[in-house]
Amino acid sequence: QVQLVESGGGLVQPGGSLRLSCAASGSIFRINDMGWYRQAPGKQRELVASITRGGSTKYADSVKGRFTISRDNAKNTVYLQMNSLKPEDTAVYYCNVLAGPIGYWGQGTQVTVSS
DSSP states (O other), rough: OEEEEEEEEEEEOOTEEEEEEEEESOOOSOOOEEEEEEEOOTTTOEEEEEETTTTEEEOOGGGGGEEEEEGGGGEEEEEEEEEEEGGGGGGEEEEEEEEEEEEOOOOOEEEEEOO
């Protein structure tokens, strides 16, 4: 069993910044890819950013140049630094971790960008 604990969401004005964190614990053999997804009301869940164990990253076009994903392998933690936030970034953000062949999801954290 793997537990994912997310933190860092909240309400921020347009142009502001937030940093999300997701810490994995439990029966972790080896964490491979880690990533962040988001789901806005009425929309499908979409990939925001992902990072391999070796540090290779991938971003959705809509967040390139504004968001940065990073990870601390020793702490089994992945981060998402979000800058220049826009109202369209409003969504529930979910952490996703691939441990061996199994993927795990966090409970989600709300990010609201509004003035």
